Amino acid sequence: MEVFSSMVIEDLDFSKPIKHSSLVDIIVKKIVANTTQDFNWYLNVLPREEGNEDRDYKKIVEIRIGYEEAKKFRKNRGAILRENQWKDLVVRIMA
Numbered sequence: 001m002e003v004f005s006s007m008v009i010e011d012l013d014f015s016k017p018i019k020h021s022s023l024v025d026i027i028v029k030k031i032v033a034n035t036t037q038d039f040n041w042y043l044n045v046l047p048r049e050e051g052n053e054d055r056d057y058k059k060i061v062e063i064r065i066g067y068e069e070a071k072k073f074r075k076n077r078g079a080i081l082r083e084n085q086w087k088d089l090v091v092r093i094m095a
Helices: 002-010 021-027 067-076
Strands: 028-035 038-043 059-065 089-094
Touching: 021 028
Parallel strands: 038 089
Antiparallel strands: 028 038, 059 089
């Protein structure tokens, strides 16, 4: 699990487009919005005990997407982002 966690952090680069969205569709079981800026992503990467599928997830990494990352993402798509337009996003990856 630590290897997976380090891969998620090391490969996180919002300055480039996501190329493997079908892989994301396969791996991500569900996304739960806790607030408009706080999300839990539940991954489909480990076998689950029948009947406990939704209860035996553990947080493997928490990612904060700040203004600078969001600005790079928008700039890469030809748009601008002003600092007052952005609130940090928090994404917890659960597996």
